[in-house]
Amino acid sequence: MTPGSIHPHGTPGGHSHRHAQGHHHGPAVTRESERRIRFVLLLTFGYALVQAAGGWWSGSLALIADSGHMLSDAAALLLALVAYRVARRPADRIRTYGFHRVRVLAALANGAALLLLVAWIAWEAIQRLQEPTAVMALPMLGVAAVGTLVNLAAAWILWSGDRADGNLRGAFLHVMGDLLGSVGAIAAAVGILLTGWSVLDPILSVLVALLVVRSAWRLVSDSIRVLIQAVPQGLDVDEAMRGLAGLPQVADAGHFHAWTLTDESSVATVHVSPAEGVDPLSLPPLVADWLHERYSIDHVTVQVDPPGRWGAAGQRGEP
Template sequence: MSKPHTDADQHSHHEHHDHDDHDHTHGHSHAGHDHSSGAHSHAPSVTEANEKRIRIVFIMTAGYAAVQAVGGWMSGSLALIADAGHMVSDAAALLLALIAYRVAARAPDALRTYGFHRVRVLAALANGAALLLLVAWIAWEAIARFRSPTAVLAGPMLIVAVIGLFVNLAGAYVLIRGNQGDGNLRGALLHVLGDLLGSVGAIAAAIGIMLTGWTLLDPILSVLVAVLVVRSAWGLVSDSIFILLQGTPKGMDIKAVEADIASLPGIAEVGHLHAWTLTDESIVATVHVTPESGADPLALPALVVARLKQQHAIEHATVQVDPPGGIQKPCADGTC
């Protein structure tokens, strides 16, 4: 049963009582959120500027992919064909990101109280996975070229590759000027940078073939480009999976955060601190605290939430106030 709110409680926290044997007091403080509407957002709003930037790059990427595919087929260049496949994959990934933006913009409901912002993380995961699949395809085709070299028309290959270089430079410029905290924008930028490297490789291969006649330069440089893309793609995939597994945000030391909370006046003990990334920019946490003798337990949630937000960039925190001795420390082996 809820107690009547004081004036301070109305602005800082909600107090509830459990009906278990411990009779815990749950002080929930949600700093930085508007409660007047009965709901609050747990994630940053979708940035319209980022969506517009991705839309522009999608149009550029899809258009050039068609040009590059035709140029690669006519010239017989694996570097161009591989890069065209890369561009098609990127166009699909960018389209997925645009769809994710629209879905993420939907308001939370009774079944999905956190909203749909995690869709953006799923889209970023799909982007990275698509890149890894593309790299595998490039490597397979390159091996076939090593076994059976084919003729390459270096002149047309060079012209198409130079056009691709300028298209990718323009796309990278558009995306770099956006918010890099957005996983989808970062994923799109990685795709474009991969395309940029592909264009550079194709240009180098074309010039090399023109000067030496050695057509194996084409698959060799294709493989080198693929290797450079793998690292970025794997980072995007691993980061997305880590977020979906609700891992502790990178750079955050949970023990240090607990110690910082314990140093606040009126707090005797801190435990059960859990923190995870909800979306690219929003960190969520829950924590239990016990008051010192004589301290006002109703004042602790707002105090802890303010500290977490100011010192540790935790946007949304739920603080439970337990009676002295109510916090049970986990066993070393995690079994109790």
């Protein structure tokens, strides 16, 4: 216990907690939304396999690349589904924050695998640009047309669901990206049919690969950011410290730390000292509410200490 620290209820203690929406660290679970995402996941993954097989048969690298794009989106849908499932599992005495980091580890593995796929597509595209390979444009066109219908159906399923659900909104955006890939494959197939330029296929495959690498890199970078406990996106530590120290009720603020727990939940700890004449018991809810309103941090631990405890190092939020 830190000398001079005060629990918000007036008893000796080290800190106080603020939970913006109760003591819960995971995303809200909506069974209807989960059902929609599960159906779209099966639809997307199933067609990605069909598209890969069709690309292999027709010789279309663009279809194989687009199947990789759909696999990346299927991975995102799977992570959204895992988020729903994980939200149901209660924390235990060993994993007091629950099992949310399982989702982060899955995202990191998926992102790394997709980056390897992009590297293979880029290598194969370079080879085909140097030595063009014949592409069966009609089968390519048929597979791409079916993909357009599949993506339209998936988009409608997600769009007609709960539009306030962040997982559904994110899944819808992924499906729209798949739809663009399918339309591009149709355009390439039509172009090959009309001109005989098989080089259109590797060119499109590179464009689709860029979509894949964007999604994959985001998965990898966001996962690493969470695992190394970096501050949440959009949070400037120095600015937060200045804001806390500038509150009229606060004399000093230091030892500020913040990190991401899940996509929808962030955590912070901070030490503060009361200004002269301010009730120390008023600081924990005041500071927690300020951090929530300014940075959407919904789990805040506030420790109240005597003034002048840390000096300049504390002002920078250093340990």
